[in-house]
Amino acid sequence: MDFNRTVLVTGGSGFIGSHLVCSLVSRHPDWRIINLDNLDYCCSPRSLESVEDRANYTFIRGDVCDSQLVNHIFNTENIDVIFHLAAKTHVESSFETPSVFQHVNVDGTRALLGAAHQARHQPQRFVYVSTDEVYGASLDQVFDESSPVRPSNPYSATKAAAEYLVRSYWDKYKFPIIITRSNNIYGPRQFTEKVIPRFLTLLQTNRKCTVQGTLPKSRHFLFVDDAVSAFLLVLEKGIVGEVYNVGTSCEIPIVQLARELVKMVKNVPESEVNDWLEFVPDRPRVDLRYPITCEKLQRLGWREEVCWAEGIRQTVKWYQDHPDFWKAEPPFNQSHVLTGSDALYNTH
Template sequence: MDFVKTVLVTGGAGFIGSHFVCSLVNRHPDWRIINFDNLDYCSNLRNLESVEENENYTFIRGDICNPRLVNHIFATESIDIVFHFAAQTHVETSFVWPSRYHMVNVEGTRVLLKAAFEAKVEKFIYISTDEVYGESLYKVNETSPRRPNNPYSVSKAAAECLVLSYRERHKFPVIITRSNNVYGPRQYLEKVIPKFVSFLQLNKKCTIQGTSPQSRHFLYVDDAIEAFHTILERGTVGETYNIGTDFEISIIQLARELIKMVRHVPDAELDDWLEFVPDRPVVDLRYPVNCEKLWRLGWKPAVSWAEGIRRTVKWYQENPDFWPDVKPEDQPITFEPDNQ
């Protein structure tokens, strides 16, 4: 079959990447979708079971930091569009191995950019994070300064600079996205919602880091996927787009809601299921973003928090063995967006 376009998705076996790959495969049967992933600890080919037999889907296992392999893919696959999700995203681990985050998030992006530029792809979409803005009391927009506060967000901001340098120097057709926390089915257990749900299923308490009033904006994965399609179809090359929601919840209140949903305990006993643990070295309290720019393209979140969290908890209850041999208590918690 002759395909109209070929799209390369890096990190397509991860949480968000796999949801996006599945949507592309089903929405564009005349496009060839290549999933390029190294199958790191938080990736899982079970995420792609619904499309693995489709004629327009191809999986390539490999590392974006391997220039020989990356150059070979671009030289042989006639790629038109790149969606770059692949990244190291766990904030706490970034304090332990900052060089690893720099290698994957910065050097890997450089290798991919160079190959994509030389192959003259028509669009390169880089998936970043709201964390590059740093903590803010007020909504930030796409022109707000970047003030990253941890090795993970520093590496994402540095990668953004590489992407923008190709735009400025070479007029390369790039787009950058910065999203709030994304949640939903199939997310790895290190992230706050699946970790809390897993703890509660094991009759364990939810662990709350520190005592500061941390809160996050949570965007359901289906809404994030629709945002990426909107940007692909109607986004302007050279622009940056925030992807987010006005819904915000404190981490303690999030834990209490999940305790009620999973354990069905009365309100008076909710805090008995909380356990306070030491904080991480640097903590940002909140990341509110202004998404009016994306709204003008016709996108807005469609899934309410009540519906999204209901779907998410139901999925984890029905799929307790999706991540075999993974113990949630061994996963350091993070409240940050998952871009994989």
């Protein structure tokens, strides 16, 4: 079958990536979607069960830092679009193993950019998915795309460094890059190290929500479907060389978040909610909030469609319906996979 467009998604088995891949495969049967992922601990093949047998979907198990593999993909496939999501993202872990974050987030981006730029078939778009954390924290200033980048932890520092690499290919070669910076994204299938699934997992196993520190931390939460629609809109209407914030007006203090989830999961009266909260020591150098404006994206026609009440309802229900999703992985269907070594010798 001939396809009108070939899209490479790195990190497509992760939380956001799997939602993006499923959307692309379902919405565009005339596009070929290639997912490159090494299936790290926070990824699950289950996330893509709904599309794994589709004719327009291919999974390559491999590392974005593997230059030989990445070059082979670009030399044998006519890649038109790259969505680069593969990254290490857990802030606490970044303090423990900063070199790993440097390798994956910066070196992986460098390998991908180099291969894409040198490919005989030149891509039309390279969309780099970054984070609001590159701005650093703010109590009152709202960040727009021209605000200075001041990352405050090893994770966000590597994302900022990768952004500079991506932008350098635009500045030097006019390689068609676009950068997105999004608020916290939540929804079904998110790994349990992130705050919402962490709280839900604790509550479902009759443990208290562990709230870090006593400072008034809050986060802006964007439902994953709205994030995916933003990425797809940027692909079609975004201006190359530009940065787009993907933001939400939904800001929730972490303590309030915990209280809401206690009420939803445990169904206890207000007087008993605090019994399900436990305050634990804070992580090093915590940022209180990341306020951003996304007027630039809204001018392209994007609007947040899923309100907090509906998004969190869907999310809680999914975790209640899938309590064992992250406990044990099923046998992986190898018939749908090219591993990194196989991919070097097979064109498909």
